[in-house]
Amino acid sequence: MMSSFPHPHLLGIEGLAADDVHLILDEAERWIAFNRRPRRQADLLAGLTQLNAFFENSTRTSLSFEIAGKRLGAQVVSMAVAQSSVAKGESLIDTFRTLNAMQPDVVVIRHGETGAARKVSEIVDCPVINAGDGTGEHPTQALLDALTIRRRLGRIEGLTVAICGDIRHSRVAGSNMRSLPLLGADVRVVAPPALLPPAGELGAVAAYTDMDEGIAGVDVVMMLRIQRERMDAALAGGLSDFHHRYGLTRERLDRLAPRALVMHPGPINRGVEIEGALADDRGRSAILDQVENGVAVRMACLDLLTRARRGD
Template identity: 50%
Template structure:
C-alpha cells in the first residue's frame, strides 16, 4: 500500500491486515501513556477543504499517538481562499516535505489527482460523493468487534445513498470481506450506476430489517441537494426512519450504525440513537485505532 484512495483498491488480505493492526493498536488506548514512537520524525498534513469534526480530529489524534508531527491545513483563511489551485497547494506541501497528506475535498477524484502530484502517501478522508475509505474500515472493524465475524454478515445501508461517499466505500469493502449488502432508499436517492455495485437494492425498509444483522443509517445530505428528492422530511422519516417500532422488529442481536452526524427524529429516533445496540460512540473510538493502523502501514510499517 502506497496510498489509501479507495476501498476497492484493497485486497482481502490488505483489508484484514489493517483491521488486525488496528486491533493491536487499540490496546494502546487502555494504557496510561498512549503514545508510540513509531512515526517520530514524520510529518502528516491534514488538508481539509470541507468542514469536519470527527474525521479531522480522529486523524490528528491518530498521528499524534504515533508521535508524528501534524500540520492542520484549512481552506478557509489560506491561500485557497485567494484562488490557489489544488495542484499548487500540493506542490507547496511537496516542497515542505510532507510524508503523508490526509485530504478531504468537495470534488470527487481530488484525492487521486493529489496522489499524482506529491511523493508522500495520500489518504482519502472523503472526496465529494465518491469515497471515504477509513470510515468504511472503522465501520467494518466495529462490526467485527461486536458480532465476531464478517463472512456472511447481512448489512442494510439505509438512506441517502446518492450523495453518500460512505455507502460506496462500505459496499466495496464489505463485498471484499464476504458480507452481503442491501441498499435501502427511495428510488430518487439511489445512484443511476448502482447496478454496477456488488450489492442488492430495495425500496422497502420493513422487508429488509428482519433479515439484517447490521442496519447502517445515512444522513440525508440536504447541503448537497438542489432538487426535491422526496415530498417532506416527515414522509421520509415515516418510510425510511428507524423508530422504536421498527427497532423492535430487528433481530435481537442486530446492531445499528451511523457514520455521523446523526439527525435525531429524521433517520433515527432519539430512543434508538441512545440504545446499547447502537454503536455510534464505538465507531468514533475505533476510528482512532483504524486511522493509526493506516498511518502506521503507509508511513512506518513493513
Template identity: 70%
Template sequence: MMSSFPHRNLLGINQLQAGEILYLLDEAEQWLAFNRQPRKRDERLAGLTIINIFFENSTRTLLSFEIAGKRLGAQVVNMRTAQSSLNKGESLVDTALTLGAMRPDVLVIRHATAGVPQEIAGLVGCSVINAGDGTGEHPTQALLDALTIRRRKGRIDGLKIAICGDIRHSRVARSNLLCLPRLGAEVRVVGPDSLLPDELGGIASFTDMDEGIEGADIVMMLRIQRERMPDIAPESLGDFYRLYGLSRERLARAAPDAIVMHPGPINRGVEIDGEIADDPDRSAILDQVEAGVATRMACLDLLTRASRDLAP
C-alpha cells in the same frame, strides 16, 4: 500473515484485496487496546510530518486523524483552507505542489470534488490518504465500520447488513459497498428511488424500509446530505422519517440481536430516533468513533512503514 503492506497511498477501498483489509483491521486491533491505556504515546512516527487538509467541515474524521498522528509521535498540522492562498486565486495544483515542497510524509485530504486526493497523489512524493472526496469514497470510514462490526459480532462473513438512507450521495455507502461484500457480508441498500444509485453491481436494493431491514444483523443508517441537494424542501424531512427513519418499532423487524450503526453526524428524528442512537445494547455509533482513531493509527503506521524502514 502479510509481512508488509504494499501500498503507499490509501485512495479507495477498490485498491485493497480482502487479505489486505483484514491485515489492516488486525493492526488496528492493537491500537484499540493501546488507546484504552492511561498514557497513549508511541514514538514510531517521531520526526514525521502529517498535514490534514480539509476543504469540507469535519469533526470525527479530522480530529481522529489528528489524535492518531499525535499518539504515534508525529508532527501534525491542520491546514485551514479558509485562510489559505486558495482564496487568493491559487490553483489546487499549485497548492499541492507547494505543500509537497515542504516535504511532509503524509497528506490527509478531504474535498467536495471526487478524485481530488487521487490527483494530488500524482503530484506529491509523500503518502496521501483520502478522507472523503465528494460522492467518491471514504475508505477509512469503511475500514473502521468493518472493525466495529467484527468486534461487536465476532465476524463479518455471512452477516446480513442493510445500509439505509441517502445511498446516492454517500461516499461512506460507496466504500462500504466495496469493502463489506469483499469480506463475505451479504449487503443490501434501502432508500427511496431518488436516493439510490443507478448502478449497484448486483447489490440488492429495497424501497420499502420494513422489507429492507427484515432479518438484518446490522442496520447502518446514513444522513440525508442536504449540502449535496440544495433544492430539498425542509418539510420533506418529516416524510422521510415516517417512511425511512429508524425507530424501535421498525428495528424489531431486524434480527433480535441486530446492532445499529451511523457514521455521523446524526440528524435525530430525521434518519434515526434518539432513543435508538443512545441505546448501548443496540447502538454501535460510539464504538465506530473509537474504532476510527485506532483504524487511522493503523493506516498512518502501515502507509509510512516502508519509507521509515528505508530511512538512515
C-alpha cells in the same frame, strides 16, 4: 517481521484485496488496547510530518486523524484552508505542489471534488490517505465500520448489512458497498428511488425502496445522514415524511435479527434518519464504538503507509 501494506496510498477500497483490509483491521486491534491506556504515546512516527488538509468541514475524521498522528509521535500540521491561498483562488494542483516542496511524510486530504485525493497522490512524493472525496469514497470510514461489526458481532462473513438513506450522494455508502462484500457480507441498500444510485453502479448489491422490507432480518443496519439540501429531490413530503417512511425507530427494530447492530457514521439528524433514544442506546447502537475504532484504524493506516519511509 511486520506485515507490509502493498499500496503506496489509501485512496479508496476499490483496488484493495480482502487480505489488505484484514491487515488494516488486525493492526487496528492493537491500537484499540493502546488507546485505552492511561498514557497513550508511541514514537513510531517520530520525526515524520503529517499534513492534514481538510477542504470540507469535519469533526470525527479530522480530529481522529490528528489524535492518531500525535499518539504515534508525528509532527501533525492541520492546514487552515480558509486562511490559505486557496481562498485567493489557488488551484488544488498548485496548492499541493507548494505543500510537497515542504516535504511532508504523509498527507490526509478531504475535498469536495470526487477524485481529488487521486490527483494529489500524483503530485506529492509521500503517501496520501483519502479522508473523503466528493461522492467518491471514504475508505477509513468503511474500515472502521468493518472493525466495529467484527468486534461487536464476532465476524463479518455471512452477515447481512442494510445501508439506509442517501445512498446516491454518500461516499460512506460507496466505500462500504465495496468493503463489506469483499469481507463476505451480504449487502443491501434501502432508499427512496431518487436517493438510489443508477442500477449499473450497484453491482451485486440489492436495492430496496421499502424500508420495512429492506431491513427485514438484517444483522446490521447502517443509517446515513440525510443531506437536507437534497431532500426536495428525494421526497415531496420533506423530512417528517422521510422519517415516517425511512427512519429507524424502536418499532422497526423488531424487523431486524435479534442481536442486530445499529450504526451511523455521524453527524446524526436526530428524529430524521434515526430516533434519538435509539442512537443513544449502547446496547443496540455502535455509534460511539465507531468513533473510538476510528482512531485505531487511522493509527493503523498511518503506521502501515509510512513503514517504507521509516525503513521498517
